[in-house]
Amino acid sequence: MIATDLETGIDRLRALIDDARAVLPFTGAGISTECGIPDFRSPGGFWTRNKPIPFDEFLASRDLRSESWRRRFAMQDSFGGARPGRGHRALASLYKAGKTPAVVTQNIDNLHQVSGFAAGDVVELHGNTSYATCLDCGIRYELETVRARFDANGGHAPDCDCGGFIKTATVSFGQAMPGEAMRRAEELTRSCDLFLAIGSSLVVWPAAGFPLMAKRNGAALAIVNREPTEFDDMADLVVREDIGNVLAPFIAD
Numbered sequence: 001m002i003a004t005d006l007e008t009g010i011d012r013l014r015a016l017i018d019d020a021r022a023v024l025p026f027t028g029a030g031i032s033t034e035c036g037i038p039d040f041r042s043p044g045g046f047w048t049r050n051k052p053i054p055f056d057e058f059l060a061s062r063d064l065r066s067e068s069w070r071r072r073f074a075m076q077d078s079f080g081g082a083r084p085g086r087g088h089r090a091l092a093s094l095y096k097a098g099k100t101p102a103v104v105t106q107n108i109d110n111l112h113q114v115s116g117f118a119a120g121d122v123v124e125l126h127g128n129t130s131y132a133t134c135l136d137c138g139i140r141y142e143l144e145t146v147r148a149r150f151d152a153n154g155g156h157a158p159d160c161d162c163g164g165f166i167k168t169a170t171v172s173f174g175q176a177m178p179g180e181a182m183r184r185a186e187e188l189t190r191s192c193d194l195f196l197a198i199g200s201s202l203v204v205w206p207a208a209g210f211p212l213m214a215k216r217n218g219a220a221l222a223i224v225n226r227e228p229t230e231f232d233d234m235a236d237l238v239v240r241e242d243i244g245n246v247l248a249p250f251i252a253d
C-alpha cells in the first residue's frame, strides 16, 4: 500500500519495524541528498555534465586518470565535509538497538560508517570514494596523500610505489562488481524479514534484484523514496515523502 500522508507512512513503518526480527536497510543516493551530496545520476547531475570515465579508459590513459583525480578533488572541495543526515542516524539507531545487522548501500560516501555502523557492517555495492587503493598491490592510500603527490606531480595522477595505478576504492563503469559485497548482500537479503529500501530508484543493476529476492523469500518490503519505483506494486508499504522527515522519528538519541 502507498501511504496517504507522512504520519500514516511513519506509523505503518513503525509497525513493520516492530514486527521484524531483522531489518535490512538498502540505501541509495536519496538518503544523502539532505547532506548536500547530489545524486550524480539525476538529470543535470554531475554525470550528465561529466561523462563517467569507464574503467578500461582509466587503465589505458594517464590523462583520464589525471582527469578522474581532478574531478575527485573538486568533489572533495564541494562536499568533502558532508555529515550524516536524519536517515543515516535513524538507521544507526536501529543498528545500535540490535534491530538491523548491517546496511547494504549503493552509496560511496562513507556516511553510514560516520553515523555509527562498523565498517564491516556496511556492504558497499559500488565501493567507497573516501579513500583509494593501488589496483596492483591493493595498498590503501588516503586522499590527502594522493592529492599531495598529484600536486607535486604538476597535476598528473601519481602511481603507487609498486608502479600500479592508484584509484578511488569505487566501482567504475565497466569494472567488475565486488564479489564479496554481492555475496554478503544476498545473504543478508535472504536472512532479513523486513527489506527496507530507502532513496533508491531500484533500477540500476544489481539493486533491482534484491527487493524481489527478499519478497520471494517471505520478507516484507517497505520502500521510502520521493519518486515511484519499479517495485511499488509488490511492496507492503510505500512512503513517497522526504526521507529525512520519514526517518527522523526513528532516531534514538
Ligand SMILES: [Zn+2]
Pocket (backbone or CB within 6 Å): 134, 135, 136, 137, 138, 139, 160, 161, 162, 163, 164
Ligand atoms: Zn601498489
